Amino acid sequence: MDESSVVAMVRREDPGTPDAAVLLDELSAMIALYCGDGAQRHFQPEDVRLARSAFVVARTMDGLAIGCGALRRFSFEVAEFKRIYRRPEWAGAGAAVLRHLERLAVAMGYRRVILQTREANRRAIAFYLRHGYEPIAPYGEYTAMRDARCFGKVLAPGGTAPTPSM
Numbered sequence: 001m002d003e004s005s006v007v008a009m010v011r012r013e014d015p016g017t018p019d020a021a022v023l024l025d026e027l028s029a030m031i032a033l034y035c036g037d038g039a040q041r042h043f044q045p046e047d048v049r050l051a052r053s054a055f056v057v058a059r060t061m062d063g064l065a066i067g068c069g070a071l072r073r074f075s076f077e078v079a080e081f082k083r084i085y086r087r088p089e090w091a092g093a094g095a096a097v098l099r100h101l102e103r104l105a106v107a108m109g110y111r112r113v114i115l116q117t118r119e120a121n122r123r124a125i126a127f128y129l130r131h132g133y134e135p136i137a138p139y140g141e142y143t144a145m146r147d148a149r150c151f152g153k154v155l156a157p158g159g160t161a162p163t164p165s166m
Contacts, residue, residue: 008058008066008093010100015045015055019065023057027068027085034120047072052079052108056100058086058093067093071101071108074140079110084124098131106155113155114139119147 013020048055048070058067067086074080081101086093105113114136117124133151142148 008060008090008096010056010058010067010096012054012104013057015048015070017057020055020057020068023065023068023085023087024083026087027083030085031118031121034118048082052110054101054104054108056097056104058090058097058100060090066090067097069097069101071104074114077109077111079105079108079113081113081115084115094127095131098127102153102155106157111155111157112152114150114152116142116148116150119149121149125149 015021015024045055047053050073053070053072055070056068057065059065067084067090069084070082071079072082081098084094084097084101086097102113113133115128115133116138117128119125128151131153133153136150136152138145138148138150142150
């Protein structure tokens with residue numbers, strides 16, 4: 001299967017639902033395999049319950065939860081994406097989540113997106129590069145993390161197609 005082979009519905013949901021909790025736990029376990037810790041301290045569910053933020057879940061047409069992602073306000077013009085995850089057997093769900101988060105960010109008035117992953121997570125790095133994200137300097141709490149890899153992308157106003165990043 002390629003990245004576009006799964007048909008997924010992506011919609012906003014509360015990060016405290018049972019399906020969301022399971023997906024977030026799976027992501028934390030995967031991150032712990034790469035890095036020794038699941039990075040839960042970098043995501044607070046209440047951050048995505050605020051205005052200009054969102055948590056989304058990707059589901060199969062049968063309703064099975066297969067991926068998730070979060071958008072939170074970093075600054076007035078910049079959104080930060082967090083906890084983007086798809087179950088390994090569902091190729092394409094991660095791309096669907098990312099596209100949905102980008103559309104939400106544009107609709108909320110953000111002009112740019114930033115995100116972070118760990119150096120050991122080569123699949124995530126390749127995924128972000130494939131989707132037009134460019135390396136940026138570490139930001140916020142990640143400036144002190146030697147293994148943090150940060151990425152950014154400028155969003156096209158009024159559309160979903162991004163423009164080249166700064």
